[in-house]
Amino acid sequence: MLAKTAIRMLLHERSKYVGVVIGVAMALFLVLLQSGFYFGFRRDITVVGDSFDADLWISQRAFLAFDYVAHFDDLSYFQALSDADVSYAMPVVVEWSRVRRLPDGAIDDGQIIGLDLNSGLKVDLGTDQKLDVASLLAVPGNVLVDEKHLPRLGVSKFGETGVEIRGLNANVVGVMRGKKLFSTACLIATDLDNARRFLGLKANQITFVAVKCRHRADLWKVRSRLQARLPEQRVWTAKEFHDLTQSYWTKLTGIGPVLSLSAGLAALVGFLTVLLTFAHLTAEKLPVYAAMKAMGASTAELSGIVLLQIAVVFGLGCLVAIAGVLLTLAALASTTISVVLTPGTAAAGVGLMAFCSLAAGLRALSKLARVEPAEAFKT
Amino acid sequence: MSGNGFILRLDMVAKSFREPTGLLRVLDGMTLGVRPGEIVLVQGPSGSGKTTMLQIAGCLLRADAGRVEIQGKELNSARDAERTEARQRHLGFVFQHFHLIEALTARENTILGLRLKRQPLDAKRVDEVLTLLGMANKAAKLPRDLSGGEKQRVAFARALVGKPGLLLADEPTSQLDSHAAEAVAGQIRFCVREYGCAALIATHDARLHGVADRVCTIREGRFDE
Secondary structure (H helix, E strand, O other): OHHHHHHHHHHHOHHHHHHHHHHHHHHHHHHHHHHHHHHHHHHHHOOOHHHEOOOEEEEEOOOOOOOOOOOEEOHHHHHHHOOOOEEEEEEEEEEEEEEEEOOOOOEEEEEEEEEOOOOOOOEOOOOOOOOOHHHHHHOOOEEEEEHHHHHHHOOOOOOOEEEEEOOEEEEEEEEEOOOOOOOOOEEEEEEHHHHHHHHOOOOOEEOEEEEEEOOOOOHHHHHHHHHHHOOOEEEEEHHHHHHHHHHHHHHHHOHHHHHHHHHHHHHHHHHHHHHHHHHHHHHHOHHHHHHHHHHOOOHHHHHHHHHHHHHHHHHHHHHHHHHHHHHHHHHHOOOOOOOOOOHHHHHHHHHHHHHHHHHHHHHHHHHHHHOOHHHHHOO | OOOOOOOEEEEEEEEEEEEOOEEEEEEEEEEEEEOOOOEEEEEOOOOOOHHHHHHHHOOOOOOOEEEEEEOOEEOOOOOHHHHHHHHHHHEEEEOOOOOOOOOOOHHHHHHHHHHHOOOOOOHHHHHHHHHHOOOHHHOOOOHHHOOHHHHHHHHHHHHHOOOOOEEEEEOOOOOOOHHHHHHHHHHHHHHHHHHOOEEEEEOOOHHHHHHOOEEEEEEOOEEEO
8 A cells, every 4th residue: 555655646746756757867878878988988999909819918118008009020929939838929010090081082090900810819800700801801902991980981892992001002801890999090900911011011020919828828927938038028918908008098088087977977966856856745745744654654664655756766767768878879889989888887877876866865764754743733 | 441431541741842932831730531432622722732732642742741541551651662553553633734645535545544554454444434424426536626624524534444442633624614614523423423432622613612522621731621
């Protein structure tokens, strides 16, 4: 009966509660979306490095992030490969370059990555499983591009000259899915030799060496050995390499605090909406609650009424927010805006708003706890 | 019922309130007994302590001194849980402003009265009370669709459905016009007879004198019967 009473009271004054539902929905929508943008940005920062099944990375000695590179001699690649605990090593070339799109000659930015796909070290380029990427990219001028940049590059057909990199024609022969960079530049992957040709590098110049160690090898020992052998380079574990680039960009751009602040403000709006509405509506009904107490209702029962109402309002707000987020994700799917929203992140966002709603309801609950049944005879 | 035959007994009850101007003594050694089937009207000017007396009699407020017995059990010094249980088992309340739940129909408000008394839903009993009070045909109406007199009848139905031994009513006719007040007066008499309960009614309304077995006037914190 009390649950029914709670729901009926809610429905009876639905126009007053609609505002709270919208407040909770907007707050949760923004919390989820801001989190999605943040994690999308973080993923995109290291999307290239994370695509390699590498245990160690070798870079130039002084190194800020994956995107700021200097090239060095490939001797380090052979030295890495000669270690007894190294299974595979892949020389990698990375460099920014201007890209001219052929339909109209417009200039765009690209990050060229050259790979030795026959090295044995696995790289997930997000290509079609059936595609023989190694053979395809071995052909001079052949490249893969990020799927989401295809329309922007003006490429309408695979296999034909699509773009021009530093005056050299590049044939787009396929696309990579889920490999969008965090910047506006397009990721362009190709064979090591093709990359050197596009970038004007010498035949022995490389940017990184990705290293795969033998099963059960002690990574730290291998890392120490390689570092001792390569004093002009820096050897990183894959996690160090990942964290360095991620923390460099997140700190430099300040995107973490900015998006956290937006999400925090959204949560605060939701909190205040629930707090003010429920505190006001509970205060409005205090004489009725006092009368119910006089007739025998306990504080716990009255609190149950308000908590159930908060739960229903929160649940409806969640449904609206999740529907909004799903629609937004669908709308953003074809754009270059990345949103990464895992079930865990969504659950954390919903949990945060549930906590905010519950905390906001405490004021209403404290009013209920304090109301004296004797008040029913006065008001 | 207790040995002395009272369903309610107030014995030398005193109550003061701290006011900015000093201690305000509202009840000063008040004594009153109400027997089953009896209708007792309490009158007095505003601020004389009628409501305070009802609050103390209803175990909603503790007296500073004196005894409050319901069915022979002293409850002024009892634990909160015992006082709540006494309210659930023995008392029915009718408030001046009704305090009906606007979202519930007349029937549902009456059922809530049973639920709050921890009594199982007895649909027959609910319908019977509503019929006795002439509200059977308006049982499905929300309070906003009822007149003041009808709301008062629903408030009586809610109070009576749990078969209380004592009905406590605060200014039950103050919100009603003459016609409705007369109807309510008749219904109080009818219900008390029908259900065998007693009623203690605080009122200014002389129209209720006709239904009372006794009229007590509060003067200087005591009864002047």
